[in-house]
Amino acid sequence: MDILLYSFFAFIYLLIQTTLFNQMVLFSIALPQVHLLFLLMLPFRISFTWTLLIAFGYGLAYDFLSSNVAIGLGAFSSVLLVTLREGWLNLAVPKIYYDSREELVLPSLPINQLLLFIAPLLFIYLIVYYFMDGIGNFDLGMVLLKTFSGFIYTLFLSTILIILFYSGKR
Amino acid sequence: MERLFQLLFKLRNALLFLILEIISLLFLFNNNRQQQEVYLTFVQDLAAEAQVLRTDFFAYFNLRNENEKLLYHNQKLREAYLKIKSELETYKYFLPLKPEYRLIPDSLMPKNGFRFIPCQVINNTLERSYNYLTLNKGYKNGIQKGMGIITDEGVMGMIIAVSENHSVAMSILNKNFRLSAKIFGENFFGSISWKGGNPAYATLEYIPLHVDIRKGDTIVTSGFSSIFPEGYMIGIIDHFEENNEDGFYEISVKLNSAPGKAWHVYALANVYRNEIDTLEAQTKIFQ
Known part of the structure; x- marks a missing residue:
């Protein structure tokens, strides 16, 4: 049942990302990668092995569905994102919010705590993504500009989505 | 063998992470020309470095033979050098002010030759x-x-x-x-x-x-x-x-x-x- 549910969510996220958010690029630079919210909000009760496989498939699907995206770029960055997410949880979220990581429900965290958890991961994802994208024609200034603008834009839209769609679980 | 499997099972997530990242990179380098060029350059450089290391490695074990060859050539050069030097001595002046003491071959040898x-x-x-x-x-x-x-x-x-x-x-x-x-x-x-x-x-x-x-x-x-x-x-x-x-x-x-x-x-x-x-x-x- 869970697999079907998460597949549906993944499909919805990718659909919205590719049809809507990919068209909302600001100044031809800032791209909101809101679809990452799906990976960031994945419950920790899913085993890490499965999380890795889901991230790989999800990232690869995003690469294939999006135009002008280098195939493999999303998959590489997504796998890295969920791996870092495992370790970052212990540092970013105090133990007072959960007894065991399997029971942790991310939407139940206070909004500021949730943003503190997802923001650094989002930033690392974007810098790796744009760094790998720039290989062969590297321009550090452009990489940083796209990373910072995309980070702020994505974080802003993600916060709105969290408030709108995840507040019920808090 | 069982221990090996246990170890692999313990490391399964790390191994899976590496495998997935490598597959992603293969996708990236095989399907995107820009990244592919960098990848191929890198691989070629790496192969060249490996070749240099391999050559150096085998050259080290061949040093003895090379040294013997050098000694042989050195000996030949020394012999040639001495021969030429000896021949040159036959023709040179002892002192610039005394050209009559110039040493020349026997057929033209002066009195004090x-x-x-x-x-x-x-x-x-x-x-x-x-x-x-x-x-x-x-x-x-x-x-x-x-x-x-x-x-x-x-x-x-x-x-x-x-x-x-x-x-x-x-x-x-x-x-x-x-x-x-x-x-x-x-x-x-x-x-x-x-x-x-x-x-x-x-x-x-x-x-x-x-x-x-x-x-x-x-x-x-x-x-x-x-x-x-x-x-x-x-x-x-x-x-x-x-x-x-x-x-x-x-x-x-x-x-x-x-x-x-x-x-x-x-x-x-x-x-x-x-x-x-x-x-x-x-x-x-x-x-």
Whole structure:
């Protein structure tokens, strides 16, 4: 049942990302990668092995569905994102919010705590993504500009989505 | 085997992470030209580096053979060098001011012609009052008793004993060695010998006090024998004293040759020596 549910969510996220958010690029630079919210909000009760496989498939699907995206770029960055997410949880979220990581429900965290958890991961994802994208024609200034603008834009839209769609679980 | 599986199971997530990242990179490099070019350049550089390392690695084990080859070539070059040097010596001037002593082949040999026989010093004493050199050439190579020994820098001694393949020379650093010498550019002759002590200095005697000499003047062979040609470098005047009792200078000469450092020397073969010796013996003038 869970697999079907998460597949549906993944499909919805990718659909919205590719049809809507990919068209909302600001100044031809800032791209909101809101679809990452799906990976960031994945419950920790899913085993890490499965999380890795889901991230790989999800990232690869995003690469294939999006135009002008280098195939493999999303998959590489997504796998890295969920791996870092495992370790970052212990540092970013105090133990007072959960007894065991399997029971942790991310939407139940206070909004500021949730943003503190997802923001650094989002930033690392974007810098790796744009760094790998720039290989062969590297321009550090452009990489940083796209990373910072995309980070702020994505974080802003993600916060709105969290408030709108995840507040019920808090 | 079971432990291996247990270990792999423990590391499954790390391994899965690596595998997925590698697959992602393969997708990235195979499907995107921009990244592919960088990847191929990197791989080629890596392969080239690996090739260099491999070559260096095997070259290290081959050093012994390479060294032997180099030694062989070095020996051949040395032989060629000595041969050419010996030939060149035959044609060069002893001193620029004395062109008549130019050494030329036998067919055109002038009266005071000398031939050079290259030798190697195989034993050499320095610390004694009566020092000798042992050379690696003997009468088989044309060495004869009484031949002069020189280096590129100056006089070294005189052959006193010869066997088939070796010879012994009295060093200039031998108290019994005496050599007729003169101040370059002057026609006054003296006798130079080593008095013992510092091996860098010899003493020139019998130069009259009225001769104008100065520190730094060059002392050369006089040519008053069939052993050394005239004008060959011996040393320079280091200091001198006037001996008013006998009316001669006592001159300390800094030797130009360094017997302790000489490994390659030349024996001087005077091609007219037998003729001169025979003539002098017949007339009994110098006996």
